Amino acid sequence: MSGVTAVKPKEVYLIHDLNLWYGSHHALKNINLSIPEYEITAIIGPSGCGKSTFIKTLNLMINMVPNVKMTGEINYNGKNVLNSKVDLVELRKNVGMVFQKGNPFPQSIFDNVAYGPRIHGLKNKKELNERVEKALIDVALWDEVKDRLQSPALGLSGGQQQRLCIARALATNPDVLLMDEPTSALDPVSTLKIEELMLKLKEKYTIAIVTHNMQQASRISDQTAFFLMGELIECNDTMKMFSSPDDARTKDYITGRFG
Numbered sequence: 001m002s003g004v005t006a007v008k009p010k011e012v013y014l015i016h017d018l019n020l021w022y023g024s025h026h027a028l029k030n031i032n033l034s035i036p037e038y039e040i041t042a043i044i045g046p047s048g049c050g051k052s053t054f055i056k057t058l059n060l061m062i063n064m065v066p067n068v069k070m071t072g073e074i075n076y077n078g079k080n081v082l083n084s085k086v087d088l089v090e091l092r093k094n095v096g097m098v099f100q101k102g103n104p105f106p107q108s109i110f111d112n113v114a115y116g117p118r119i120h121g122l123k124n125k126k127e128l129n130e131r132v133e134k135a136l137i138d139v140a141l142w143d144e145v146k147d148r149l150q151s152p153a154l155g156l157s158g159g160q161q162q163r164l165c166i167a168r169a170l171a172t173n174p175d176v177l178l179m180d181e182p183t184s185a186l187d188p189v190s191t192l193k194i195e196e197l198m199l200k201l202k203e204k205y206t207i208a209i210v211t212h213n214m215q216q217a218s219r220i221s222d223q224t225a226f227f228l229m230g231e232l233i234e235c236n237d238t239m240k241m242f243s244s245p246d247d248a249r250t251k252d253y254i255t256g257r258f259g
C-alpha cells in the first residue's frame with residue numbers, strides 16, 4: 001500500500017433528496033449535494049433555475065418566504081436543519097449570508113459590523129472593538145476605514161459596501177459564508193478584489209457562491225454545481241466541469257449555447 005493517501009475534506013453540508021415547493025411550484029427537485037469544508041462551491045445555471053432558492057435553504061433564510069414546503073434532509077455538521085428543533089438564530093450566526101446588492105444599514109461603519117455580535121449579546125466594549133477590527137481586517141477594509149469608523153456606511157463606494165457586508169457576516173464568527181451573486185453589481189476592479197478576498201477567506205471559512213459569471217466560477221471555485229429548472233444536473237470538480245463535463249446539458253450551458 002502506498003503511504004500517500006488523499007485526505008478527504010470534511011463535508012460541512014450533506015444534502016439528501018431536497019425538494020422545495022413555493023405553493024404548488026416545484027422549485028427544487030431531488031437535490032443531492034455535499035459542500036466540503038474550506039472550499040469554494042460555485043452554483044451556476046440560467047436565471048430562474050433555483051440558485052437563490054437553494055442557497056437560501058442552507059441557513060433556512062427560505063423560511064421567511066410564506067407557503068414554502070420542503071422535504072428531504074439538509075445536514076449541517078451532521079444535524080438535519082429541516083428538523084423542527086433547530087435553533088434558527090444559532091444557525092444564522094454560524095452560516096452568514098451576503099446578497100447581490102451590498103445592503104449596509106443606514107448607520108455608521110462600526111455599527112454595521114457590530115450589529116450581529118450585539119444581537120448575540122456581546123456588550124463588552126473592548127471585545128466588540130476587537131471583533132469589528134478583526135472582521136474589517138479579514139475583508140481588507142480596515143486600512144481604508146479605520147479613521148472613519150463612525151462615518152455613515154452609505155458613504156462608502158459600492159465595492160467597499162459589499163466588503164462591509166461581508167465583514168458584517170463574518171463578525172458573528174460563522175463557519176460558512178453564503179453569497180448570492182455578490183459581485184454582479186460591481187465594476188471589474190471591485191469584483192477582482194472580492195474574488196481575491198474569497199480565495200483568502202476560504203482558508204478559514206467554507207464558502208458557497210451563486211454566480212451567473214462562469215469565468216468567476218472557474219477562477220475561484222473548487223467545485224461547481226450546475227442547476228437547470230430546479231434540478232442539479234451535475235456537481236463536479238471545477239477544473240473538470242469546465243474542461244470535460246459529464247453531462248451534455250452542462251456542456252451546452254458552459255459553452256454558451258443557452259442561458
Ligand SMILES: Nc1ncnc2c1ncn2[C@@H]1O[C@H](COP(=O)(O)OP(=O)(O)O)[C@@H](O)[C@H]1O
Binds near residue numbers: 046048049
Ligand atoms: N418567493 C417566491 N414565490 C414563488 N416563486 C418563487 C419565489 N422565489 C422564486 N420563485 C420561483 O422559483 C424559481 C427559482 O427561482 P430562484 O431561486 O430565484 O432562481 P435563480 O436564483 O436561479 O434565478 C423561479 O421559477 C422563481 O420564479
Ligand SMILES: [Mg+2]
Binds near residue numbers: 051052053
Ligand atoms: Mg437568484
